[in-house]
């Protein structure tokens with residue numbers, strides 16, 4: 303690996319910009335992102351910046367249950383994030399549907415069936431330090447070129463998951 | 472001006488930021504990930520019944536074991552299972568569950584196996600009572616042999632004792648086995 | 652041949668890209684760190700702006716469908732080129748470029764180009780947020796350019812010449828002070844800082860006008876912004892701070908003055924909340940206009 307690639311790889315870890323995506327969350331997880339910007343946790347000490355647009359993001363934080371409506375939105379927004387990118391799933395909702403599993407219009411399945419998720423942060427909602435840890439872990443994956451989308455690209459395979467959840471077949 | 476005073480005060484004081492390795496400690500009442508003590512569990516199923524998101528379920532290996540499964544990705548950390556567990560086998564740890572890189576396994580799922588034991592009287596496989604419960608039940612020095620009984624045999628033994636109390640001549644047929 | 656070389660050196664090395672980019676990153680880091688410390692936070696590490704740009708250079712560029720590829724990619728390049736060329740005109744000590752008559756006009760023109768690029772970037776992005784940002788930027792530039800231009804023109808009026816060196820050599824007087832205040836009025840809006848951060852209102856319209864940009868073009872816009880910060884602070888220092896006969900002392904004084912000005916604007920940005928577009932517009936046309944009128948009057952009485 304030459305010097306420039308090395309510097310860029312380190313920069314990926316040192317400057318993860320995040321974009322928040324609410325897939326149908328109760329807002330608990332989103333509220334817990336706000337303390338990250340507060341003096342106590344200060345995400346900026348790790349170079350993290352919160353951006354509103356997916357075009358500027360490296361890491362997408364997805365919170366909340368997947369719903370029939372939000373599924374397509376997640377796919378669209380995920381596609382807009384420029385490579386290399388990582389996905390962090392916040393809380394219990396994306397991994398299973400949590401208490402909402404089984405409700406009408408809620409896809410009671412894992413977010414992994416929609417977009418490739420790199421880091422799962424457990425909690426309902428997770429504590430801010432757990433979210434910070436999750437972002438740091440995803441940033442480390444970005445540096446190592448080990449996020450699922452990066453691996454899929456290097457293998458020249460599509461990053462689409464095999465099983466499609468909630469898609470009318 | 473009050474604003475100016477605040478921010479200049481901030482500038483003079485050291486920052487309140489904690490480094491990632493030095494995060495604030497969680498309160499002792501914090502409800503983190505579950506731990507399960509197979510030695511205390513009676514596999515009564517109360518925890519699975521009270522869990523709203525169905526984070527707990529059981530699988531059986533008939534005659535050998537019962538497994539208690541927990542998926543942290545479905546838990547809402549309400550603590551109802553801990554509250555309702557009659558033997559205090561479940562405990563919600565007071566620390567932050569760490570993030571994981573993989574969805575399915577490692578760290579997100581917990582499995583704890585409760586081995587069945589054959590009844591010392593009839594041989595039926597059953598979930599043994601937790602040791603603490605047994606000590607409490609048979610501390611009075613009652614029939615030590617009853618410790619290894621299955622619930623049905625315990626019931627039979629209790630009724631046998633009752634009958635001996637009412638029929639002092641002690642004519643209890645030893646062969647009376649319960650129906651299975 | 653010699654003149655061409657001196658222009659190349661001025662644009663590429665001193666005081667151009669090679670000097671301005673690190674200094675711009677340093678100043679951006681200083682601003683972010685100061686904001687963080689004023690809020691009681693720890694703030695970003697020292698190399699943060701550098702890491703941001705390097706990371707963006709390593710990312711993919713997503714071009715929205717239906718956007719003209721050429722203009723989309725050309726805008727950030729034009730923006731960086733214009734600010735660098737503008738900085739090359741500023742007579743910092745040791746600047747190899749000869750001062751030409753009328754270079755103030757060229758400087759003012761070049762300084763408008765990045766703003767124009769931002770407006771165009773918003774409009775070509777086909778994003779409704781980008782278009783709102785572009786509209787706000789365009790309207791705001793009508794407002795803040797009044798005091799900004801008047802401050803420079805008043806100095807030219809006193810100097811009797813539209814030449815940077817002449818501006819620098821004006822004997823120090825009342826006009827300097829008044830024009831400096833007028834210039835400082837316009838500075839927060841030019842730097843898109845808080846009470847006037849209307850065009851890059853991240854909570855209302857998600858991002859600034861480069862909302863649809865990603866990867867290297869966005870990195871170029873960030874670089875352009877960093878150089879613009881250097882340009883504005885150094886322009887202020889060069890025009891309004893009295894020069895000493897020793898170039899090295901001058902340089903140190905200019906750099907320190909630039910940092911001080913930044914500190915002041917950052918303090919203002921931290922203590923204030925964002926104004927509405929109409930309020931900012933009214934502020935600049937009433938108070939900025941008043942300051943401009945007083946400054947122009949002062950050039951007449953002398």
Ligand code: SF4
Pocket residue numbers: 326327328329330331365366367392393394395396400425426427428547
């Ligand atoms: S995980 Fe819990 S807090 Fe987060 S969105 Fe789901 S229900 Fe709300």
Ligand code: SF4
Pocket residue numbers: 505518521522523524525526527545546547548549550551552553
């Ligand atoms: S804490 Fe609540 S949600 Fe979690 S397993 Fe126990 S009962 Fe279920």
Ligand code: SF4
Pocket residue numbers: 511512513514515516517518519555556557558559560561
């Ligand atoms: S953990 Fe407690 S509540 Fe759950 S089955 Fe075991 S004993 Fe019953």
